[in-house]
Amino acid sequence: MKPTIVIIGAGSVEFTRELLGDILSFPELGSVRVVLHDIDDERLQTAEAIARATAHAAGAAPEVVATSDRRRALDGANYVINVIAVGMHEATVRDFEIPARYGLNQTIADTIGVGGIFRGLRTFPVLAGIARDMAAVCPDAWLLNYTNPMAMNVTFLHRVAPQLKVLGLCHSVYWTMVGLCELIDVPYDEVSYWSAGVNHQAWVLRWERGGENLYPLLDQRIAADPELRRRVRVDMYRRLGYYPTETSEHSSEYVGWYLHRPDEIERLRINVGEYVSISEANIAEYRRVRAELADTQSLTIDTSSTEYAPQVIHSFETGTPRVISANVINDGLITNLPDGLAVEVPTLLDSLGAHPMKVGDLPPQCAALNRNFLGPVDLAVRAAVDGDPRLVRAAAMVDPNTAATLTVDQIAELCDELTSAHGDLIPKELRTRPDVAAGAAPILARDIAN
Incomplete structure (x- = not known):
């Protein structure tokens, strides 16, 4: 039975393109089932076009599914690749x-420091939701996390979903x-x-x-x-x-x-401030690839598999x-x-x-x-x-x-x-000023396994 690979945050188009280029370059993985998920419909549509064009360039024949419904995307998954960027x-x-x-x-500003801390705080609730959905519909799947802050995210997942199989x-x-x-x-x-x-x-x-x-x-x-x-x-x-x-x-x-x-x-x-310009370049690259896809059914792929x-x-x-x-x-x-x-x-x-x-x-x-x-x-x-x-x-x-x-x-x-x-x-619980917070209760990912 062919494995199902889900990409969460697939609208990060350059990363999706690189990942699929590497995956589909392996002959043994040429007919996998690829499920793409993103909350942005335009980016999801673009990711689907990238997947099909990349498959064409690789001479592969994967089954490609795109959905904005995360639980549907995760249903039956063997591998879940997480590349979300909460807040963009x-x-x-x-x-x-x-x-x-x-x-x-x-x-x-994506690792520790105030930038890393607040990136983590934005990301944790979404990770908790992914873990909850995986426990319900694909409990044996591997979560392969690329999203930063890496150390925080892997530690958080261990705290709230210790049964989940995670590699950062x-x-x-x-x-x-x-x-x-x-x-x-x-x-x-x-x-x-x-x-x-x-x-x-x-x-x-x-x-x-x-x-x-x-x-x-x-x-x-x-x-x-x-x-x-x-x-x-x-x-x-x-x-x-x-x-x-x-x-x-x-x-x-x-x-x-x-x-x-x-x-x-x-x-x-x-x-x-380097990453601000990198983030701007990522937006420009998304627009460039989207325009390129309007004129081609195939995209050049890098087969170095790094x-x-x-x-x-x-x-x-x-x-x-x-x-x-x-x-x-x-x-x-x-x-x-x-x-x-x-x-x-x-x-x-x-x-x-x-x-x-x-x-x-x-x-x-x-x-x-x-x-x-x-x-x-x-x-x-x-x-x-x-x-x-x-x-x-x-x-x-x-x-x-x-x-x-x-x-x-x-x-x-x-x-x-x-x-x-x-x-x-x-x-929500972290939006209260500390000087007025009293007896704060645990807030995230309770009873994920249930």
């Missing part, structure tokens, strides 16, 4: 413009390793590596070719290039001894060292073993990070499922930064699960970049303003 571009702009008025610099997928480790190999002119296919930590702040713990440690070659490359030293994660690597697995723009806002200092922003060439979700599905369906970096709940996997929160570790895939690998202790300096990262993650999730708006403010207070920039009164005022600005996208 307008919410992203608010997450940048309002903090900027307080003097808080952000670059991507992000391409940051893969592209980091590709980029590092290009820097030292070593083919990626010839190297082995071992990476672990948290999503967007994991660490390259080992990087070898034929048993040779490749870090000394990187050191030589950095020493020879002053401009290369003007990047955040190169700066972090030189001070910490292990290379972080996300871009410099991402990495800059997970620590308290850089973004509140204009001289550091200049020294390290940090592009403050996205993880297609590889996960292929391994589960065919038994082909692979190791990827995946986000799962820490259960003794990284022994000097807290259990019960999401971590990113090497994970073996095969016909029996996903098998996260035990890493043991991270280097102490890396673990210390990851624990700082996980503070906002834990508190934001607890705020939503417990219905406690005080924990929203606490999450922002312990965020490294926010704490290094604003006073506690400014943080409270900023959280009040962002809560008001996002309105109904924030859970």
